[in-house]
Amino acid sequence: MPTLAAADVSGFVVRAGFLHDTPYFALGGGEVVFLAGTQIRAAAHRGGLLAADERPDGSALVTGGDDGRVAEVRPDGSVAVLSERPRKWIDLVACGPSGAVAFASGRTAFVRLSDGKEKEFAHARAVGGLAFAPKGLRLAVARYEGVTLWWVNTQGAPQQLDWPGAHHAVTFSPDGKYVVTTMQETALHGWRLSDGQDMRMTGYPAKVKSVSWSVKGKYLATSGANAAIVWPFFGKTGPMGQAPLQLGARSDSLVTAVACHPKEDVAVVGYQDGMIILCRFSDNAEVLMRRPGKAPVSSLAWDRHGLRLAFGTEDGEAGVIALE
Known part of the structure; x- marks a missing residue:
């Protein structure tokens, strides 16, 4: 049976996860709490913490806040300010290869390189989301009416992927x-980069706020319905013409967070009432990981071995669930 160890945190859990084997909880109040034998609290921001992303090597967490700071937080509790935009809100961050960090405020995306130099990428409308490609220093910027793909180290024109609506x-x-985006409307939109082919994924009763790729990228699990909607991305046409899996269906609560296992085709599903279950793709078998609590699950993440799960909720319930 899974065992749960609660964490002593408070407030909205923006992101829960692991840096190597150390659990962390990035809190909306500006702190990051690490569970390293004892609790270590790092004051990342003077105001609210709005966004967080892990370095690809697991060495640190990069956060953005309403104090205009981009901070790097390490498990020993040390905090380094990577960049600062006074009187701006940094509500989007993304970590990339070679020490690169992207962040955004308003209509401008910035990339800070490992040597400390920064590059600016201006857009006509507000930036909705950021992500680095798995290979090469390429940045995707979600925006109104599509996505712009920038090669960070070149001066060439970016690639434009267009689709009506606001992309987050x-x-x-x-x-x-x-490339896949969540949208202001209750839908996902995707593009196949080889030819720009569009992919529409609709039918959600609520906005999609959590997505997670399965091991090897065969499936994309999503929140926003009364089950985790899991789109197949194998074959030449991706999800087009294929029905999605529906995992952990419930009639009384919407899915608010999902996290695919790093080694197996299973996923954990968190709900609006705080419940968390583990679901297997092949037969939809379920294991209860956490009973309903006081608030919606806001973040879920596996450790690198797939043996522990960090979770957080909107009102500060948080902890680590071990499978062993």
């Missing part, structure tokens, strides 16, 4: 073949 979070498939 953006993600590359692990193999780099697809």
Whole structure:
């Protein structure tokens, strides 16, 4: 049976996860809490913490806040300010290869390179989401009416992927073949990069706020319905013409967070009432990981071994669930 160890945190959990084997909880109040034997609290921001992303090597967490700071937080509690935009809100951050960090405020996206130099990428409308490609220093910027793809180290014109509507979070498939966005409307939109082919994924009763790629990128799990909607991305046409899996269906609560396992075709599903279950893709078998709590699950993440799960909710319930 799974065992749960609660964490002593408070407020909205913006992101829960692991840096190597150390659990962390990035909190809306500006702190990052690490569970390293004892709790280590790092004051990342003077105001609210709005966004967080992990370095690809697991060495640190990069955060953005309403104090205009981009901060790097390490498990020992040390905090370094990477960049600062006074009187701006940094509500989007993304970590990329070679030490690159992207962040955004308003209509401008910035990339800070490992040597400290920064590059600006201006857009006609507000930036909705950021993501680095799995290979090469390429940045996807979600925006109104589509996505712009920038090669960070070149001066050439960016690639434009257009589709009507407001696009928010953006993600590359692990193999780099697809780009997918969540939208202001209750839908996803995707593009196959080889030829720009559009992919529409609709039918959600609520906005999609959480997405997670399965191991090897065969599936994309999403929130926004009364089950985790899991789109197949194998074959030449991706999800087009294929019905999605529906995992952990419930009639009384919407899915608010999803996280695919790093080694197996299973996913954890968090709900509006705080419940968390583990679902297997092949037969939809379920294991209860956490009973309903006081608030919606806001973040879920596996450790690198797939043996522990960090979770957080909108009102500060948080902890680590171990499968062993």
